[in-house]
Amino acid sequence: MNISHQNIDDINANIQVEIAPEDYNPQVDKAIKDQAKQAKLPGFRPGMVPTGHIKRMYGKAILFDEINKIINDKIAEYISEQKLEVLGQPLPKEEDKDGQYNWDFKDTFNFDYEIGLAPQFDIPFSNETEFTEYDIKADEETLAERIKNLRRSYGKMTNPEVSEEGDVLYATLKQDKEEGIEKTTSIRTDIIEDAKVKKSLVGLKKDDTVKVDVKKAFKVADLARILGVTEDEAENLDVTKFELTVKNINRLEESDLNQEFFDKLFPAGEVTTEEQFNEKVKEEVENLFKQNSAQKLRNDMYTFGMEKVDAKFPEEFLKKWLKATNPNLEATEIEEGFEDFLNNLKWTIIENRIVTANNLEVKYDEVVDLAKERIYAQIKMYNINEEPTDEQLQQFAMQLLGDREQANRLFEEVKALKVFDQLKETVKIKSKKIDFDKFEKLDK
The missing domain is CATH 1.10.3120 (Trigger factor, domain 2)
Known part of the structure; x- marks a missing residue:
């Protein structure tokens, strides 16, 4: 079996393979015998099908498969031996040579493959880089935000009478047109993008009503979720003014800085003071x-x-x-x-x-x-x-x-x-x- 390659340029090459009967027939014969042992055909006991029968019925298909296996294995060995840095895998050249062969177990086959080669360059890292x-x-701001989030994570939910920034409003949104969208849902005020809209939702009580331009207030994905519509529908609302009516106000109160809170976050007794807590949080954040x-x-x-x-x-x-x-x-x-x-x-x-x-x-x-x-x-x-x-x-x-x-x-x-x-x-x-x-x- 002969394998060689020829560079077209620095990054493209061809591999030529020549495989003769003595290269493939031993493996093909073994494959035919193995299939004869496993075959279940009418008129023959299982495992007793003559190899000649298998060769007549399936010989060319087996020959084709085994030649492909041999070539793939040998090309991989050749690439490794020649230390070719190949990109992807070799591709058979598009010219169809099948018609040149009888596939009668006597042919010498010649196949051509394209390969892509990795470009050569120096690694740019050195002790001068x-x-x-x-x-x-x-x-301080980052630490304060982390401490706030931890305290809120272990805090409790309350229902204050007057809304503040950061509250969750359970409210009805009604589109300002006849037969418009109407949806009762929870609205997190901390995700509102427009400062004026956010300010208009502070100081509200139950049953208070305020006009809201929802396109200014929310990102499209948030708006779609709040209104229960698709993002395309949210993006293409013909009327963006909605009437917001407060049904309830929910507020997550921050946990007290006490021993019960410290022990929820750290092994019992490890942190006992606010100073120790702040130092632990700083250590966690900086890690x-x-x-x-x-x-x-x-x-x-x-x-x-x-x-x-x-x-x-x-x-x-x-x-x-x-x-x-x-x-x-x-x-x-x-x-x-x-x-x-x-x-x-x-x-x-x-x-x-x-x-x-x-x-x-x-x-x-x-x-x-x-x-x-x-x-x-x-x-x-x-x-x-x-x-x-x-x-x-x-x-x-x-x-x-x-x-x-x-x-x-x-x-x-x-x-x-x-x-x-x-x-x-x-x-x-x-x-x-x-x-x-x-x-x-x-x-x-």
């Missing part, structure tokens, strides 16, 4: 900010790498490959998403070359640990006091990794984290303290 890693501090800082550094490295690497890709081949592997995709859909596809491909090549150059390896235990970490964070999000055991986390992780798509996603995430850690060791990192409110404005 400098990035900033931000040490994010919680400003979360470390994730923001790491994500910002990753984004900066990604942007730097993408801007520095100027590479051409075998675009025509890649579009054909996308169509071949996704036959339901329309050409217009491929064109619309192609730029994003190339960007993802470019960064994947950068990552893979960093992995290869530094002998990085993703181990199964690391994927399991990341799955456990994600599950733990999700559990704590819904119940801060729940402490799952390692055995429970292990069980949940195994269930998660049983889903191939989730397992692949976590594998890629571990690989990305390893590449990030490697880059942090390669480049210069400058640390800079910054308040969270200023950090949020960095990329705006």
Whole structure:
């Protein structure tokens, strides 16, 4: 069996395969015998169908399948041996050669395949490259907002007589026209966008009525939910003035800063004073900010790498490959998403070359640990006091990794984290303290 390749240019090549009877007949004969043992045909006992009968009936189909298997395996071996950095998979050239062959187990077959090659470029990260890693501090406003949310989460619902900003109004909205929309529902005043509308809903009592321009007050998605209509219907309302009549006022009162509240958030007795509580909240918030800082550094490295690497890709081949592997995709859909596809491909090549150059390896235990970490964070999000055991986390992780798509996603995430850690060791990192409110404005 002969395999060779010929470069058309730096990013396109052809692979030629020649396969003779002595290359394929042993495997084809075995496949015919295996099928004879399994075949159930009229006139023959199960497993006793003569191989000659199977060959006459199904021989050409078996020959075709086995040749495809052999060629696919050998091409994969050849690509690995030649260290070709192939994009996608080889595609058979469109010229139809089937008519040239008798498929009589005596032909020597010649097949041609197109391949796309990854462009060659230098990895742009070195010990001369400098990035900033931000040490994010919680400003007073951010801490106050976090404390308020915690107190409201463990607070109690009351029904005051007069509305204030942030209340939930149970009210009837009636469109200002005959036979218009009328809906009684709960309305969160904190999601109202227009300051004047929000102010008009402060100081209301039960049965008070006020006119509201709902298009000014709400985003389309919120308005559709409140009125019980589709987003298209909400977007195209012919009359946007509604009469709002208050039926009831609901207010979530903040929990008192007492021992009962502290023990709901932290292990019993760990926090006993407001000062300790504030310090714990600050520690929690700033730990979360470390994730923001790491994500910002990753984004900066990604942007730097993408801007520095100027590479051409075998675009025509890649579009054909996308169509071949996704036959339901329309050409217009491929064109619309192609730029994003190339960007993802470019960064994947950068990552893979960093992995290869530094002998990085993703181990199964690391994927399991990341799955456990994600599950733990999700559990704590819904119940801060729940402490799952390692055995429970292990069980949940195994269930998660049983889903191939989730397992692949976590594998890629571990690989990305390893590449990030490697880059942090390669480049210069400058640390800079910054308040969270200023950090949020960095990329705006």
